[in-house]
Amino acid sequence: MKADLLTPFTNAACQTFKLLLDVDALAEAAQGVDGESDQSNRVHVAIGITGDLTGEVLYRFPADTTLEIVKTMSGMEFSEIDEFVTSALGEIANIISGNAVTDLSQMEIVCDILPPEILGDGTQARSNETTYAFTARVNTSIGDIEVLLQLQS
């Protein structure tokens, strides 16, 4: 089932939150994408996927959650989403995706990831060639992250 391909990404997100931030996280079950939810006031990080799977994974972080993540890692206060913050968040998405791809390889699905791309506020799903799209929320005490996997056939 294609929706299962999202599980390594949500599991990796939970593990990364625990390891880097000491924050417990719980992933909801994957579901199909049915219309677009309100994506304002969020930071979006897209990571391209190549190899046995082609497409991208999109992480949607609430702005407040983003600032809390960077504060926890750096020990410093941040009041706005600037270049430091988006770069730190891009690296978090890179770490999550790298771990997910390692997990996929154990299922004999071999993929690479591309460098993270920070997308503007209010970004909607953008791939025109998407055949499969699945989404799941990762619930944490500092806010809920949305993970969206879009794949071409």
Added chain:
Amino acid sequence: MIWKEKYKIGVPLIDAQHEELFARVTNFVETLRSDKEWDEKVNSVNDTLGFMKDYVVTHFRDEEAYQEEIGYPGLEEHRKTHQDMVSYVGSISEQYEQNGFKEITMQQFAGKLVTWLVNHVVADDQKIADYANQEGK
């Protein structure tokens, strides 16, 4: 950055170096994030960047020597992770000099560095500790 006891891997030399590395990165980031205008702080940023970069190379070398000493099977993969970071630091430094020391380059670099370092110490380096404990080394 806040150094935590749980980051320790149980090898005094490596733990001391990690703590020093966190201190140098913190010094760099605090200088970079201070309220001063860029013109006023760029020289201090460049100095702290230099101290931090020198120490990264020393630390990576010593950590790889320790892995070799205990026969750590993940050495080559770990060495590649170090090499990739050194290569990234080299290329961003070159870009920074070529673009005339622009602040945005350093802000982007520092955000990635902080995240990378925390992950490297809590994930990659902990695997060395797990192996050493398992093998009784």
